[in-house]
Amino acid sequence: MQTLINQFPRLRARTLRFGCGAPRSARVIGDGSRALFLRSDGSEDLVTALWMSVVGTDADGNETHREVLLADPRDLLADADSEDVPAEEKARRERAREGGSGIVSYSVDSAGRRVVFTINGRLFLTEINADADGNPAARTRQLAPAQLDTDDQWIYGPVLNPRISPDGNHVLYTTGEHLIIIDIADWDEAQAAADRPAGELADGVFVAADDAEAALLEGTIAAADGEPVVGDRIGSIWGVDDSDDDTAEHTWKIGLAEFVAGEEMDRYDGFWWGPDSRHILFESFDMSPEPMWYISDPAHPDHPADGRHYPRALTRNADTYLTVATLSFDDDGHYHGVSGASVSWDRTTYEYIAAVSWSKGRNPLVLVQDRCQRNDQVLSVTVDGDDAGVTRVLATHHNDQWIDLVPGTPAYTPDGRLLCSLNDMSTDTNRLTVDGDAFTPAGWQVRGVLDVTDHDVLALVQRTPENAPTVPAEWAAAAADERHFGDHDARSFDVVSIAYDGTITPVTDAPGSWTASRGGNGIVVSGRDMTHAKSRMLHNGHEIANHAAEPGFAPNLTFTRLGEHRLYTAIIAPSAESPYAHAEQLPVLMKPYGGPGFQQVIASQAFYWEAQWWADQGFLVVTADGRGTTGRGPKWDREIFENMKDVTLADQVEAVHALPDAIAALNADDAAIPAPDLDKVCMIGWSYGGFLSALAVLDAPDVFKAGCAGAPPTDWTLYDTHYTERYLGLNPEVYAYNGIVQDAPKLERALMLIHGFADDNVTIAHSLRLSQALMAAGRPHTYLPLTGITHMTNDETVAENLLTLQRDFLRNALA
Secondary structure, three states, X not given: OHHHHHHHHHHHHHOOOOOOOOOEEEEEEOOOOEEEEEEEOOOOXXXXXXXXXXXXXXXXXXXXXXXXXXXXXXXXXXXOOOOOOOHHHHHHHHHHOOXXXXXXXXXXXXXXXXXXEEEOOEEEEEEEEEOOOOOEEEEEEEOOHHHHHOOOOOOOOOOEEEEEOXXXXXXXXXXXXXXXXEEOOOXXXXXXXXXXXXOEOOOOOEOOHXXXXXHHHHOEEEOOOXXXXXXXXXXXXXXXXXXXXXXXXXXXXXXXXXXXXXXXXXXXXXXXXXXXXXXXXXXXXXXXXXXXXXXXXXXXXXXXXXXEEOOXXXXXXXXXXXXXXXXXXXXXXXXXXXEEEEOOOOOOOOOEEEEEEOOOOOOOEEEEEOOOOOEEEEEEEOOOOOOOOOEEEEEEEEOOOOOOOOOOOOEEOOOOOEEEEEEEOOOOEEEEEEOOEEOOOOOEEEEEEEEEOOOEEEEEEEEOOOOOOOOOHHHOOHHHHHHHHOOOXXXXXXXXXXXXXXXXXXXXXXXXXXXXXXXXXXXEEEEEEOOOOOOEEEEOOEEOOOOOOOOOOOOOXXXXXXXXXXXXXXXXXXXXXXXXXXXXXXXXXXXXXOOOOOOOOOOOHHHHHHHHHHHOOOOEEEEEEOOOOOOOOHHHHXXXXXXXXXXXXXXXXXXXXXXXXXXXXXXXXXXXXXXXXXXXXXXXXXXXXXXXXXXXXHHOOOOOOEEEEEOOOOOHHHOEXXXXXXXXXXXXXXXXXXXXXXXXXXXXXEEEEEEEOOOOOOOXXXXXXXXXXXXXXXXXXXXXXXXXOOOOOOOXXXXXXXXXXXXXXXXXXXX
């Protein structure tokens, strides 16, 4: 056991936090008997491939299950292991916290027959067919290779965020400055065209540049007999106009999601196909109003700083626009032209494009928010006729603090009813409404909508037992061992079916962190729980193979509730083989996130592996979810409004003070947890947890003796608009109070600051300003700058050594 514990930091780093080899990104296709997913080959393999799960029946009528490899990056590109993706794609992956390579996302048509994706910036199409025996088979080719591989690409690259049309005949992608459409050619003809360099004649003579460009736009290449070889047709359908910009900087973008959309709204798309494959809706935005920031790498002074616009709180956002367009096609189905209209709404008041939804037979829905996210509008956008681009307000919502975004909403039911989310303060519940009437029960916090039918909604929920004491019969036994495995409450993200009469039918059984994809008669359930080390993915009940590594130990964990606020808390004690296993008393390591919008006390074993490593280094590890950390209703979330600093720290102090009595009570019930040494309490954390760790030693030195603050936001005016203004509003005095730079003279305890120079989310300026203030006040501290590291810290060596360096720092500080 101790060998496994000692190996944990390196293994965790080499396996992308035990994610390599695990199936992910599942989507049910067709009638539900098939599902796509991504998975790499092994526990340390970063290159993910495209797979398909197939459920069928054999000759005897018995249900069968198999996994079919559809596309392997290493078979398609020789350099698949040496990834070199466009800068815009790297930025998207940073926003989505994507650490893998190879095929990391995909788009599939409505029939589930054609899939598109990129590898190393190149665009590929996989076509799913059946062989002579009726078994699933697939073939893959590069789309428009002659055009996209030429050195002189004109306007065709880079290939970003490709999306296939619902009918499977076209692909749309953005270069950032142009929207590009590809008409997918007949497979054999496209392959023949792909075998010839762009613009090359049979005798090796190249046509003039203008003629070559025309040939590419027409998708044809001359053959030896003079007949054209028809390949994939490619052309630009829309572009942004930077003609007035006489600098090298291009501030207008098209078809991309702006920074705050990806970082804070979980919206990564900037264009959307209509279900009829004839209409599109796309975003364009101008970043020039946002402040220009520069990310540099001091370890390489010969490299210029990377300038980018950043929506800093209390400053301007990017100007965002929407356009609805109608595509025309000739009799052969080839793109022929486009007409478009600007989408009109009150952009001055509602400057955020929060979500877009487009259902078959309906106009698209757009959710827009005002600057402080206290008001929103659900808009229906007209796509045809003289009124194209005109919007109609279908619903509005208001909250005195802020309105939560719930993924999957707004949406239409197939029969045309409007589904929206609602922060219902009267019942302290995040609910769903249909045509304005709330139908999900009080106490069931809806966190996401996964599928909508005329009969039910497949939803991701967390139950609040105080408001919803009765659970479905399928869950009645879950609380039997709640101390170790949790219950269906704020610790569990459950998938349920909710009928429009409020009836709840569970889809997942064990408490855990789950999600699902449903379509036709099939469903794929994915997630983690406390009883399995590996994540699980089940297609219609059949388990999909997981090749991920395991740490080799389970956390010695006890769940409890602490203090006046009944904080959900996880206590991790040393393992039985640890030299500290029988210690009567141990120093306390508080390990929170503690900030709004994110929890850490979850019924998922993987959340506590790192905590177990810390426990076996001689600490009693405690993670407590305080006010603002979601899962317990909108009132709980909003306790931190305009006062994140005091409230979040107070809850960590409350947890520390409540520990001795709580552990004594647990030990009376045979828990065998060492007593906490409240004279030796320290804290570690990353991002908001880093802010909280620095705040703890600055403002509560009587409780916390040391802290390690990773990537801490220290000055909230340096963080982005959509996150910060949601919680702190627009009053500069509120920002001044909630920051910690001004608290630097208070430092009496040991503090380590850790920050990556390449972090474009919480920039290193945060830690630098705090360090500068500490230096000016004559307060000793430790600063660990990380060159080339972003907010994700994916470098293997850095990820491993960070743990040991923090351990040694805290041991010395508490000695």
